[in-house]
Amino acid sequence: MTALLEAEAVTRRFGGLTAVNEVSFTVEQGAAVGLIGANGAGKTTLFNCLTGFDKPTSGDVRLRGKSLLKLPRHKVVGSGVARTFQIVKPFPDLPVLANVMVPLIVRRTKGDVKAEALKVLQRVGLAHRAASPSSQLSEGDLKRLEMARALATGPELLLLDEPFAGLSTNEIGVLSETINQLKADGVTLVIVEHKIGSLLALVDRVIAMDQGRVIADGEPEAVMRDPAVVRAYLGGDPEAQEEAGHE
Amino acid sequence: MTDTAAHAKPSAGSRAKRFLKPNVVLLALIPLFLLYLPRFVENTTLLQAISVATIFVMFAASWDILSGYTGQVSFGHAAFIGTGAYTVALFSKYEPGVSNELALLAGVLVAALLGVAIGVPCLRLKGPYLALATLSVAGALVQITFIYKEQLGGEDGIAGVKNVQDGAVTGPLGEGLSKLVLGPLTFGGKSPFDQYIYVSYFVALLAMVLVVGGLMLLGYGKRGLVLRSIQQDEAAAEAAGVPLTRYKLAAFVLSAACAGFAGGLYAQIRGTVALDLLSVDLSLLIIIIAAFGGAGSIIGPAIGAYAVILLQNYYLDRASDVFVEHPELKIGSFALLLIVVLIVAPRGLVPPLLQRLSGRGSPSRAAGAALTESA
């Protein structure tokens, strides 16, 4: 059986710099995969290539065996791949509910779009802020809104770009619960995250990148013990090491 | 490329309120009021000025669906208006057998085509590039009227455009509404010139209600929400699955078509077309109207149009002879006022009023901010 997402030898060069180098992996239906690596390891570039926001120089990205590369961004979304942004991008002048209605509208959702949007907001625990302008939300709520808007596109695969960045420990705890709930609902997740401790609690597999390449891929504990990972990632980033130490 | 939308984070206030639907009943009072106004206003010069303002309401609303909603701020809206008007005029000049309505339809089509022609190269453009591109295209159209001077008349324009009273639909409609509102005897008792003013007044009003009503239905409906999301953040809109190209181009074409329709109708009401319908002055005037009315709300620019155009075409002339002798001072004063408003309160004036119209009293940030904060 084909995996949900396949990345095959994905390479992305910017001029002389190779940001992502021959990266291959697959993500099975229902999995929760963490993507880690130091700054500049190529995570974000890879993330953009997977979601259609960037085109790989070579290689292929397939969803259920169908290549996503030729599709315009909105079709990538339409085919079931949704993303959030590391730096949240709400529609600031629109109320929270309207933010979530937009993807439902362009999907031509039948029935009451407002009610549907409210349901999505309930899933991420933001229903009580439905009428607020999104510009008034806290950072944690904005991350939820990002997630809700992505969920409203009806994704099979949800890619979260550093969902915990800029959040307090408390907020991370609450958001983790929400993400766990999505996992339980059967949403396939790929999460890019620096806060490894919090990430490991969520995922059942970790892919580690360094200098554009995959250096380890497997069970979280195994990956974290991998000498290459320790050397490349944890060795150079005391903060992350500390984070991981907590676990 | 989409990161330029570095929107100033709105600090407080519930701008979201402006996305509430305005109270429909209160809104319906506006056209009703305008419909019965000629019963109480004897002054036909004023009525004529109101007709012109009614046309401008369509200009401003059609600009808004493109610029205020999707954030593709056009600095050359006159291009679409002029195209519609000149197309109608050309039919009168060369094919007088063609009915008014058909000529008007042709004007709409030609303007829509121009919308595609400008819209496609402009799809990737933002802020300054889009501004300069739209501005210079409108400038180029002015030159075309000189190149085809024989056909388009250069600075003289084209006179003798078949007017609304000759229209198979507009004529009877206008007369019917006139008689309905004024009573048959009263209408019959007017001079032919006054009768013409009444007919054009009602035709313009009817057209405006249809166009602005349609644009408001769209703008305050689901599709309007999608258009707004594009203006807010293009990358986020794409991540939400919005087909950017399709929506942006559709907004361009719809805006162009509505402007072409209003321009063509204006030509039929005036009986002439001239360079003022293609000029930068007109493009700026529309922006002025939208800025005062508050962009991104359709109703705001619509109300702004009545205020600005009545000032321009009626009240200023009566306020001082200077404006009669030097009409250029009117647009000059508006430009100056606009500069001051942009610096002092870059938000537009009408939206607070709109909040009251929508029946929820709390003051809110105005829609003009959309104009000034979007890139």
Next chain:
Amino acid sequence: MDVLVQGAITSATIALVALGFSLVYGVGGIVNLAHGSFFMIGAYAAYAASEADMPLLVAAVIGVAAAMLAGVLLDRLVIAPIRHQEVAVLIATLAVAILVQSGVQFFFGGLERQLPGFVEGSVSIFGVDLRQTELLAGLMALVTIVVVLLVLTRSPAGRMVRAVAEDEEAAVLVGVRPERVTLYVLAIGAGLAGLAGVLVAPYGVLTPTMWLLPLTQAFAIVILGGLGSIQGTVLASVVIGFLDRFVAFNVKDGGIKIGLVTVAVILATLVLRPQGLLGKVAR
């Protein structure tokens, strides 16, 4: 031959306008839709001074000074308060352009005006008969451009300007204040455009709407040459300058078709090569 000689002159005068436009964009991120108005202000101020029986040289200086003053006023009064609101700046500067247009219309009327030539008579270059004033305009413009380029590349002040144009944040770190630099560049850019207006005034035609064509051409040049690129601006000025004269001489009724061709160039460039001839990627 006509095209070559006159094209060179036109290129030089257009480059004067475009340099300021491009630099102000590069330095302040500001697209000044009133930039063509400096050209007009220079021309009309010189005309007004000469009508008041001042010597032509004085009139010329007054023209340039008026344009520079307008540049300073524009920056301090209009642009500075709304610097970071891109669309507001666009709208406000277009409003200024229309304000200036209606002011000129009010004081000078809509009729075409012309400044007397700085020098009388005509000369023949490569077999092309030229009015001497036209030749002078070309030479003056050329000299000015060379001076400006030298200042930009050799002097500390010029390097500072380019530093801000290339990387505003880095420039701030080393103590450059971008607002100041924008002010200076805008004033100088206005002066350059004003000078172009003065130089062209004896053989061009002065009308209240004369600002639009130089603005369009400056835009075309910036699009062709790429954003903030000084070499690109100069190169593109040559292209647009020669195109201008080529159209004027070789196309029927060419004079009125220049703007049309310029817009065609703009749209074609936007579709085919949005990053310009040798520029950075356009937004």
